[in-house]
Amino acid sequence: MLRPWKTILHINLDCEKAVFQQIADGITEEIRKGRLQPGMPLPGSRVLADDLGVNRKTVVLAYEELLAEGWLQSAYKRGTFVSEKLPVATGSRKRQGERNRTAPERFGFMMHRSGMVSSRIAEKSVITFNDGLPDVKLAPLDELSRAYKRIFQQKARCQLLGYGNERGEERLRAAVSTMLTHDRGLHVKMDSICITRGSQMALYLTAHTLVRPGDVVAIESPGYLPAFEAFTYAGARMHPVKVNEQGICVVELEKLCRRKKVKAVYVTPHHQFPTTVSMKADRRMELIALSNKYGFAIVEDDYDHDYHFGLRNLLPLASYADAANVIYISSLSKLIAPAVRIGYVTGPKDFIDSLSALRMIIDRQGDTVMEHAVAELMEEGIIHKHARKALGVYRERREHMAVSLDKYAHRIATYRKPEGGLAYWITFNQYINTEELAVKLLKKGVQVTAPDKFFFDNMPVSALRLGFASLDNHALEEGVKIIAANVKF
């Protein structure tokens, strides 16, 4: 030790940390950094105390602690040393110039990648057509806040804040079960529901419970990238199947089934992502018949089922009499706000049992407080009321979007009012590079998502999905106007 101890061990009497601790910390810091090496002697307690200007007992206490922890050793009459048992910290040697020692071997790992983007919209001045998110400004946040408060104030709160059930709180599963019966024609027992962190976790769990590496999974194309990634990550070989005006092309799917053992098909029948097409009744029944014939699972993503503008809400595949192979996924996130991450998955009891065991390994359980708060909003009818109110607002915006499109875009693109969901799908009349368009538009103050991420078969893309729900009439019109003005064939 060339430097005096005073410059190494900085004693601060105002510090919350006891002085003996500051000394002990300083010494171990020097050892860990390799500046004090095994076998090096430490000054006697009296010397160090003098040097630091502290009581000798304080130094003794620090040394005793370090001896107990194994940092130091003491030899009778010879004094105190850095423990010989400690290996030499290599950090030090570099500093001392031994540059030719071998660098530490580094561990390797896998490079996961995701094409999903989670950017929060940053600039206010930009008109953002997202991919179909609800307007958080309409969300029943005051009610949600009050529900949280009540839960924190209730007597049983300590019970709630311990560990919960990996399938989700019973209270919420009961509320979801009731809602599914009323709104979706589904009769599901509480044990066959697993509450998840948004529909994304439902997709991940489903994929990892269904798929062994190499299994074939069919997916709509264009389709929903996060589902594609969840299945791919589980090891599935993905087979995109075309979507037309009636929904997924069942004939093409059956051809695939004849060639390969298809494990599962992922579909969004209520209004297809991204094209907004509602799957017609005959397609639905054919798809179910195929699944029973070939024994594949239908993973039905019934997202945004509350946002349907037709006269009548379409019931999901899972509600059909023959739907023995349907795994049903939906979410409350879009009904309240994206950050309220509550999704759910239902299916055969033994499937949900298996999926729930995996969930336990991933994150043990959901957010019990949030689950109770949302259950309360459901029980009190607040969610239902909110959905109806929001639907009215979105209906109006959907109309205004149509007016704007008719005004500015009818010559360059085809589109039609979506029967459900919160986005328009517009197809340009001629090919246009939408990625370049997106870059150009951003400079003009309009943000759109280039749709190449929706196409899994590498087809040239000439369409946009324009979410309209979070924009007011002025922004909608202005946005459409700017898009139209920048499309050049």
Place this chain on the structure above:
Amino acid sequence: MLRPWKTILHINLDCEKAVFQQIADGITEEIRKGRLQPGMPLPGSRVLADDLGVNRKTVVLAYEELLAEGWLQSAYKRGTFVSEKLPVATGSRKRQGERNRTAPERFGFMMHRSGMVSSRIAEKSVITFNDGLPDVKLAPLDELSRAYKRIFQQKARCQLLGYGNERGEERLRAAVSTMLTHDRGLHVKMDSICITRGSQMALYLTAHTLVRPGDVVAIESPGYLPAFEAFTYAGARMHPVKVNEQGICVVELEKLCRRKKVKAVYVTPHHQFPTTVSMKADRRMELIALSNKYGFAIVEDDYDHDYHFGLRNLLPLASYADAANVIYISSLSKLIAPAVRIGYVTGPKDFIDSLSALRMIIDRQGDTVMEHAVAELMEEGIIHKHARKALGVYRERREHMAVSLDKYAHRIATYRKPEGGLAYWITFNQYINTEELAVKLLKKGVQVTAPDKFFFDNMPVSALRLGFASLDNHALEEGVKIIAANVKF
């Protein structure tokens, strides 16, 4: 159709649902159930209207909707039929007695299993020695509730409730980074932190980013089952390595490294789970040196680091100068309450990048509201204050537990005061079947966890981990007394 329409379609004028919708729903229900089959004729609108006692226009509206959805088809002058394009629903055939048709092919899936238990403690009359949970009654729940309230009231709340960052809210990562610097001697940039749903998700993500199927992972034995499961589920071949009074047996580990390429080692150095042993300084440095020599990752689980009863808190392996291969995991859940699922993982930037991409696929992001609420408690020093207060209470309970053990159990078991953490590890002086003991104890009103789940090498087990933090002095003494009275060698 043999039954009259009136008994099939139940019209309720008080129902919130429009009458035409009730008619349309009733008809599709009959089709989906297979009672109305493809090609069957429907009554004329006038006839049906008379039969049901409704206006004809209402029936026409229902039929038009069903035609548009593809359920019905109409033939010029011949009337309206159930669409021929619909496949026959098989549910019906069974009802009609065609029992010899083939049953639908069912989809197969994997049976996941977890040995983890998430039971909420049900009976109040039972004295529960959990495996080391904090006392939720001490948690700063009022402060947490107020933080939630403030977040819901703030102007930017709509921003917060949209999508967030998959690594966690910046504000919380900043607070965690500051805390790590102050309390754990770790200097971590915000980008190298990923906030997770409790430490369990940190383990899951780490395992799935490190391990390819077949990779060798070493784990302390006895050890932490949820970590064992996370790595196993990622496909690791697990190698249990013994733990003694100094911590994991480094000599044994090096033997393993010489025989096989070890990918990672999972350790709990601060106070080992379940034995409560703190890893000694020489072991720590040897372990780091080994990891640099053989290029394996050290996954350091620094759980409960706030609960240390010694004079000086031990700094984690990750703070050592040579610790190039350490992935550091910890959690705030036990500091606040198990249901507040906030953990975190830090490591090399590129590793955290990869891990965060996987996180995106699993559940997109964390709970932004909770993350802000917890960040606020950290910024305001409430968490720190709570930890100090709780530590005082736990110190007292730890003392009382020692007194109780000395009074009732000193003849039958060895144990020592844990340096950190919220549990005692007691080893019986002779072999005893702890599973049978647990069953017997439950009948006497004491719940303990049989420790066979901690041992990964199938050794006979004769010890118990007794969490003391949630029990008051009376319960502690009574519990220990009952355990001692029921141990018979």
